[in-house]
Amino acid sequence: xxxxxxxxxxxxxxxxxxxxxxxxxxxxxxxxxxxxxxxxxxxxxxxxxxxxxxxxxxxxxxxxxxxxxxxxxxxxxxxxxxxxxxxxxxxxxxxxxxxxxxxxxxxxxxxxxxxxxxxxxxxxxxxxxxxxxxxxxxxxxxxxxxxxxxxxxxxxxxxxxxxxxxxxxxxxxxxxxxxxxxxx
Numbered sequence: 001x002x003x004x005x006x007x008x009x010x011x012x013x014x015x016x017x018x019x020x021x022x023x024x025x026x027x028x029x030x031x032x033x034x035x036x037x038x039x040x041x042x043x044x045x046x047x048x049x050x051x052x053x054x055x056x057x058x059x060x061x062x063x064x065x066x067x068x069x070x071x072x073x074x075x076x077x078x079x080x081x082x083x084x085x086x087x088x089x090x091x092x093x094x095x096x097x098x099x100x101x102x103x104x105x106x107x108x109x110x111x112x113x114x115x116x117x118x119x120x121x122x123x124x125x126x127x128x129x130x131x132x133x134x135x136x137x138x139x140x141x142x143x144x145x146x147x148x149x150x151x152x153x154x155x156x157x158x159x160x161x162x163x164x165x166x167x168x169x170x171x172x173x174x175x176x177x178x179x180x181x182x183x184x
Contacts, residue, residue, distance in 0.1 A: 022058055026051040026155060028179020032070050034172060036085050043085060045072035047175050051095060064095040066112070070173065083124030089163065089173075091116035091137040104147045110157070112139040118165050135164035139173075145181075153181045 026049070033044040053064030070089040075082065093114025101107050116137040122129040143157025159175040 022055040022183055024051075024053050024055070024062075024153075024181050024183045026053075026179050026181035028155065028157070028177040030175055030177030032072055032173060032175045034072055034087075034174065036072075036074060036087065039074055039076045039085060041074050041076060043072040043074040043087065045070065047071075047177060049177060049179065051181075053095065053097065055099075060099050062097045062099065064097060064110075065092075066095045066114075067092050070175075072173075081125045083122055083126070086121045088119040088121075089116050090118075091161070091163070093137050099145075101145075106145045106147075108143050108145065108157075110141045110143065110159075112137060112141070112159070112161055114138075116163055116165075118163070133165040136162070137164075138162050141175075151183050153183070155179050155181060 028049045028051070030047055031044065032047045033042050036043045047068060047070045049066060049068045051064050051066045053062045055062035068089075068091050070091070071086070073084065073086040075084045091112075091114060093112045095110050095112055097108050097110040099106050099108045114137045115134060117134045118132065120129070120131045120133070139159055139161030141157050141159035143155055145153050145155045147153040156178045157176075159177065161173045161175070162171045163173055164171060
C-alpha cells in the first residue's frame with residue numbers, strides 16, 4: 001500500500017512540475033566579427049540562430065539547445081597578391097540562461113558549451129585552399145527580452161565565444177544579434 005501511495009504522489013508532483021514548465025523558441029540573426037589567421041583585418045559577416053529552451057518551474061534558470069550558422073569573410077592584399085577568406089561555422093551547444101527583471105522587460109546572462117564544425121576557404125593569386133575542422137565551442141552572452149504578451153517576445157544579445165580550431169588567430173568570435181521568440 002505504501003508503494004502505491006508513493007507512486008501516486010510522484011505522479012501528481014511530476015504532473016504539477018510539467019505544467020509549470022515554459023517552452024520557447026527564438027529565431028535571431030545579426031552581425032559577427034573575428035580575427036582570422038594570416039590576415040591583419042577583422043573578418044565580419046552574419047549569423048543565424050535557432051534556440052529551443054525550457055524553463056522548469058517558471059523560475060530564473062532555463063536550459064536551451066542552440067543551433068547556429070555563422071559566415072565570415074575578408075579580403076586581404078599584400079603587395080600584388082590578393083586573397084579572399086571565407087569561414088563558415090555550424091555550432092551546436094547547450095545554453096543555460098539566468099533571467100532577471102520584471103514581467104515585460106527582462107535581462108539575461110547565457111552560457112554556451114558545445115561543439116562546432118568549420119569550413120575554411122581561401123581563394124587568391126597563389127591558388128585555392130579548402131579545409132574542414134571541428135572543435136570546442138564555449139562562451140557567454142548578455143542580453144535583454146521585451147515581452148509583448150504571454151506568447152511573443154523580442155530579444156537583443158551580445159555573445160562572445162571561443163572556437164578551438166586552427167583557422168582563427170585568437171579563437172574569439174563576437175556576435176551582436178536581435179530576434180523574435182515564441183513561448184508555448
